[in-house]
Amino acid sequence: MNRIGQFEVNHCRGAARRGLPAQMNMSAKVLAAAVYGAPSDPATDKQNGICPLLLPSVTNTSAPPPTTDQGTLCVNGRKPSPGSSLPVRAPVKIQVKLFTLPPLPNDWDKMLDAVQDSWESRLNGSPALKTLVCGSTTRVAMASNQHVFGWGCSSRLSKRGAIAKAVAGYGGWSALRVVLRRERAARESSGASFPYNEVHKFCAALASQSDSGS
Numbered sequence: 001m002n003r004i005g006q007f008e009v010n011h012c013r014g015a016a017r018r019g020l021p022a023q024m025n026m027s028a029k030v031l032a033a034a035v036y037g038a039p040s041d042p043a044t045d046k047q048n049g050i051c052p053l054l055l056p057s058v059t060n061t062s063a064p065p066p067t068t069d070q071g072t073l074c075v076n077g078r079k080p081s082p083g084s085s086l087p088v089r090a091p092v093k094i095q096v097k098l099f100t101l102p103p104l105p106n107d108w109d110k111m112l113d114a115v116q117d118s119w120e121s122r123l124n125g126s127p128a129l130k131t132l133v134c135g136s137t138t139r140v141a142m143a144s145n146q147h148v149f150g151w152g153c154s155s156r157l158s159k160r161g162a163i164a165k166a167v168a169g170y171g172g173w174s175a176l177r178v179v180l181r182r183e184r185a186a187r188e189s190s191g192a193s194f195p196y197n198e199v200h201k202f203c204a205a206l207a208s209q210s211d212s213g214s
Helices: 005-012 019-038 042-047 108-120 137-144 151-170 173-189 197-214
Strands: 094-098 147-149
Touching: 005 108, 108 147, 108 151, 108 173, 108 197, 151 197
Parallel strands: 094 147
Antiparallel strands: none
């Protein structure tokens, strides 16, 4: 006979009054009295060492009225500090297109003429580019009005400004053209071309050498 079967037989024979079965029976009686209110025998409970279970009395109490102070509104779990203020936004800068230049001619000499005219004077109704360099009166006025160049204007001004800087280093446009024609002939003899972008790179290198030499 297994242990479970033996436990059932002993329980039926009265073994439930001793040992672990007795504790289980007493626990069941106390639980039944607590839940269902069934009266227990005080004499038997005292003999078995069981203390009466006192349940707290439950009174129907109404919820307290809500207080008027509900606290301050929290944003993201944090209360606003008394001295907090909205962040100050940076002023909006407006991109302006001050000039529109026509495409450079395919002819190499006419291309250099267009670069020179756009820098020194007016071309296609645009202002002379030398008046728009950093530190000029026009650029200072633009900065005070929060105006900045767009990408296209900035690129043209930067490239033609590098060529003009090389002009200043060689003493004028005519002197620079002599150097550029010599460089063009050397490249064409080796089968290479000398377009506007290469002219800009060459002049930027000349201006850099002039700065380092001075």
